[in-house]
Amino acid sequence: MRSLSQFYEFMDSIQTVRRMITGYYLMQAHHGRHVESLKNALAAMDDLPGDAVDKRLDAAGRPVTVTIDYERSELEKDVYFLTHSDEEFLDYLSRLHDGFAEEVERTVQFLRSQETHSFVSDRDGTVNNYCGRYRSSHQSVWNAAYLTQFVRAVPAVPVLLTSAPLFEEGLLAMSAMPEHSTNYAGSLGREYCDREGNRGALELSDEQERAIGKLNGRIDALLSRREFATFALIGSGLQHKFGQTTVARQDIHGSIPQELSAEFLKAIRSTVRDIDPEGVMFGIEDTGKDVEIMLTVEGGRRFTKGDGLAYLDEALGLRLADSPCLVCGDTSSDLPMVEKVVELGGRERTGAIFVTGDQELRRKVAEAADRSHFVSTPDALVAALHRVALERDDAGGRQ
Numbered sequence: 001m002r003s004l005s006q007f008y009e010f011m012d013s014i015q016t017v018r019r020m021i022t023g024y025y026l027m028q029a030h031h032g033r034h035v036e037s038l039k040n041a042l043a044a045m046d047d048l049p050g051d052a053v054d055k056r057l058d059a060a061g062r063p064v065t066v067t068i069d070y071e072r073s074e075l076e077k078d079v080y081f082l083t084h085s086d087e088e089f090l091d092y093l094s095r096l097h098d099g100f101a102e103e104v105e106r107t108v109q110f111l112r113s114q115e116t117h118s119f120v121s122d123r124d125g126t127v128n129n130y131c132g133r134y135r136s137s138h139q140s141v142w143n144a145a146y147l148t149q150f151v152r153a154v155p156a157v158p159v160l161l162t163s164a165p166l167f168e169e170g171l172l173a174m175s176a177m178p179e180h181s182t183n184y185a186g187s188l189g190r191e192y193c194d195r196e197g198n199r200g201a202l203e204l205s206d207e208q209e210r211a212i213g214k215l216n217g218r219i220d221a222l223l224s225r226r227e228f229a230t231f232a233l234i235g236s237g238l239q240h241k242f243g244q245t246t247v248a249r250q251d252i253h254g255s256i257p258q259e260l261s262a263e264f265l266k267a268i269r270s271t272v273r274d275i276d277p278e279g280v281m282f283g284i285e286d287t288g289k290d291v292e293i294m295l296t297v298e299g300g301r302r303f304t305k306g307d308g309l310a311y312l313d314e315a316l317g318l319r320l321a322d323s324p325c326l327v328c329g330d331t332s333s334d335l336p337m338v339e340k341v342v343e344l345g346g347r348e349r350t351g352a353i354f355v356t357g358d359q360e361l362r363r364k365v366a367e368a369a370d371r372s373h374f375v376s377t378p379d380a381l382v383a384a385l386h387r388v389a390l391e392r393d394d395a396g397g398r399q
């Protein structure tokens, strides 16, 4: 394994195994042998050229630094998880995070007091640790098992809502949860796949559909040029979302020369101008690392996860207007979900848990919802969700 593309294929193949192991785990039929394949995968990661986590791989002819801390640590957690008890695994997580046990305890308290008809949660940075590369942000076994137990036991309607696309190399491919366990929504809620496997999407006008088709074709053509091919592989890579396209122009290591990154941005801007000369159809946002080109709504406003949630409320039967909802997120792009739930269901029915240390964001969440709670790591949130699921199961068993 020498290239980033090979690494992604390798991660995809591990995911097939993880999905199977998660299924066995949930049926309490997992076997010691299952863990061997994950140990082998760890060894293969360690054999990649470079340091322990900073690997040097080829991305379309350009050497880039690829920090595989997420991929490696989640795999290590899986090996530990599958060879130890739940209690030992929580001890393991407490050794990774300061104040972990107290945080889990406080979150469990909050969850006990929160009615949860619907559960709407962001994925990356919220219920899944954040990975620098979208293409290898695969869900681990322990995370899939714990989340599945929660969504099966607690909410009537769970939704995982992300900004990433849903299909092809999107959210569904990254998941290790068994089929039919949760509803998924991608592209900020513009598209969904429900628990029965039905798919739906917010309708675009013919004009919008034509424009986005043209845009994607032109960006694919740009990326097929030798000098630009690396951009499809690094960082966020290329994501054809529904109603939005994201493409990387730099990674966190600055692997791409500044001039080339700037040239690529210029080429994208001119492509968008070509398709939308008046600038009414698309908005462009450049973070320096990623360029996002999205269809706008209502006179140029940016589509938010709140808009997506309003659509999903109908499409997935969330009943936000008359039943309690728990919203989880980690960045300001998740705030519109809280605001939408409050708008539809009222402050008293809404609970919010955010995984953030950002004081300003915490203040905004606390202002938007009466009931809010904060944790510092996705691991603490997922561990707490799991605990509450077990309590619910026990209570169910006694009835």
Ligand SMILES: [Mg+2]
Residues within 6 Å of the ligand: 122, 123, 124, 125, 126, 329, 330, 331
């Ligand atoms: Mg997030």
